[in-house]
């Protein structure tokens with residue numbers, strides 16, 4: 001994935017102020033940043049969900065805005081908030097995704113069963129996705145992103161709201177996927193997960209990439225959390241706030 005000078009304004013707010021980033025093929029890339037840093041906005045522009053005001057985004061060599069079919073057919077996305085067609089059951093949603101992607105019905109059926117079993121969502125579960133828990137919605141969103149075996153996965157906070165057992169499962173799936181030659185880019189607030197999984201890291205705040213490179217380059221001899229606080233600027237409570245509480 002190659003991002004070149006991406007800019008996005010929301011009225012007067014400059015959400016992303018010229019982000020350029022090269023994600024090497026086969027890497028496990030973590031995008032870190034505090035709330036409101038511009039992570040979702042950047043990833044949305046990168047995958048063709050939000051039109052940039054300036055800049056370009058290339059996925060596996062294809063410009064996502066001028067050659068969207070070539071780019072998106074090789075891409076799996078777990079968008080922010082997982083906007084899903086949620087009046088469907090899990091199996092129906094996967095079938096819908098697979099058929100939209102032009103896959104044959106037998107392959108869709110077989111992969112959907114496997115994904116539902118592995119992610120412990122139950123291949124025979126008749127619950128509508130709208131009635132899933134937040135963590136289950138993340139998992140079915142991930143299943144939709146994986147179904148067509150893309151070469152690149154872009155995941156917005158895949159571990160948010162997911163229980164520890166499911167998080168370990170998702171970690172295993174993603175590690176296997178990268179070991180098999182896939183590329184993962186994901187955003188997160190959780191340092192430990194990024195530190196454990198990623199070989200590359202970028203830290204952004206206020207719409208700007210502050211630091212990026214291999215995990216070793218970014219971390220140096222510190223912990224990732226120390227670097228993050230240093231780069232982003234932490235605020236230490238003095239003890240006098242919320243005295244009424």
Ligand SMILES: Nc1ncnc2c1ncn2[C@@H]1O[C@H](COP(=O)(O)OP(=O)(O)OP(=O)(O)O)[C@@H](O)[C@H]1O
Pocket residue numbers: 010013014015033034035036037038039040041042
């Ligand atoms: N549709 C929108 N309209 C107006 N402002 C927006 C919109 N989307 C995002 N913003 C603003 O852009 C900035 C970046 O938001 P973004 O969602 O990209 O941050 P984030 O790093 O993903 O945050 P979080 O970690 O809290 O999810 C924020 O100040 C946000 O309020």
